[in-house]
Amino acid sequence: MADHTSAENFDQELEGILRELGAAGTTLETPPAAIWDRIEAAVAFDAPLQDEEAPIAPVVDLSERRSRNKRLAVFGGAVAAAALAVAAFAGLMRDATPSLVAVAELAYDAESFDPLGADAGATVSLRDDDGTLEIDFDSSDLPSTAGEDADLELWLIEPDADGQVADIVSLGLIDKDNPGVFDVPEGYDPSVFYVVDISVEPRDGDHDHSGRSILRGALTVT
Numbered sequence: 001m002a003d004h005t006s007a008e009n010f011d012q013e014l015e016g017i018l019r020e021l022g023a024a025g026t027t028l029e030t031p032p033a034a035i036w037d038r039i040e041a042a043v044a045f046d047a048p049l050q051d052e053e054a055p056i057a058p059v060v061d062l063s064e065r066r067s068r069n070k071r072l073a074v075f076g077g078a079v080a081a082a083a084l085a086v087a088a089f090a091g092l093m094r095d096a097t098p099s100l101v102a103v104a105e106l107a108y109d110a111e112s113f114d115p116l117g118a119d120a121g122a123t124v125s126l127r128d129d130d131g132t133l134e135i136d137f138d139s140s141d142l143p144s145t146a147g148e149d150a151d152l153e154l155w156l157i158e159p160d161a162d163g164q165v166a167d168i169v170s171l172g173l174i175d176k177d178n179p180g181v182f183d184v185p186e187g188y189d190p191s192v193f194y195v196v197d198i199s200v201e202p203r204d205g206d207h208d209h210s211g212r213s214i215l216r217g218a219l220t221v222t
Helices: 002-021 033-043 065-066
Strands: 099-106 121-129 132-141 150-159 165-174 181-183 195-202 215-219
Touching: 099 195, 132 165, 165 181, 165 195
Parallel strands: none
Antiparallel strands: 099 121, 099 215, 121 132, 132 181, 150 165, 150 195, 195 215
């Protein structure tokens, strides 16, 4: 009750003061700009600024994929499921050399793959070049398709829980003597599309995967 009585007395005193001031004494004035600057500084977001070289996106957690120990059945081939973490790096200061993110050993599967790849092999790297993800051939021994009227094509595959193809994207045709570097298209996260595949593609105007894989491997973090 004491608190309630004190509050009523305070309200009455305040009302009396306002009546004595009148309308002229209660006109609002615009505070100086410096006041707002100080207010904004006082209530500014107090989280620390990110370091220019710190990642602005979290590393993808693929612990479940690490625990899988089964072979993929993508296009009938078999590839060990592997973990891949991809982090996006930002900042004005960058290394001139693309940073290595993951690697894949591409191998031939005699039971499922096209015989043209029987003696083939390749190692590729996933690299981050100033924010652009790319697949780079570290080494390769690829077959010729000269007598096939066909080309070699590089793909990234998203497998489903059963190892079947959930989605697939082409990175482009491969020159067997100079495979080069292939950009990963925007919107295709290599932590999801982590199976690297090389196929033989007839020059028939069909842009879908032919099903004639010669090499395949899973990207794994370095």
